[in-house]
Amino acid sequence: MALSQSTVAMMLPVTDPQRAQQFYTENLGLAYVGTNAEGSLVYRLAGGSELVLLPRPDSTPSPSTALSFEVAGIEDEIAGLQARGVVFQDYDLPELRTTDHVCVMASEKAAWFLDPDGNVLCLHETL
Structure with a gap:
């Protein structure tokens, strides 16, 4: 296979x-x-x-995204995860800015959060 x-x-x-x-x-x-x-x-x-x-x-965790979950509605997923205690990261960098935890890129939206060990996890939605 x-x-x-x-x-x-x-x-x-x-x-x-x-x-x-x-x-x-x-x-x-x-x-x-x-x-x-x-x-x-x-x-x-x-x-x-x-x-x-x-x-x-x-x-020690990698500073890069370790795992990304593809979702259909990123804002709804963020709200659901926040209700269960997940804390999302916000960025204000020249190449990466979030608004309400979401970064809109050319072909997708993304939002990042950390697990208890500092592993970077992501939600992404294809546009």
């Missing part, structure tokens, strides 16, 4: 699995599958893909 036809497992390091599980399950509302043999937390995503949270006590 070609890679372009494969589902994806996204691996993301977390320092505190219990805290991460609470955030990804309760705040983001992802479907928790369980813990694998290696002690990683597994979440089922659309299309059969998975998010695997790897316990790494000494890990």
Whole structure:
């Protein structure tokens, strides 16, 4: 099977699995599958893909976006996540400005937030 036809497992390091599980399950509302043999937390995503949270006590987050969720209505998704305690980032940079947490680019809208370990997560909507 070609890679372009494969589902994806996204691996993301977390320092505190219990805290991460609470955030990804309760705040983001992802479907928790369980813990694998290696002690990683597994979440089922659309299309059969998975998010695997790897316990790494000494890990440091990347400053770049680690994971982006495609949504149909970004403003509604932001409101729903904020109601569950997610805090969105705002930017006022020459190349990146947000208004009400949303950056409008040529072909998409995007909004960013951090997980408890500082991993940068994103919502994006194709225009």
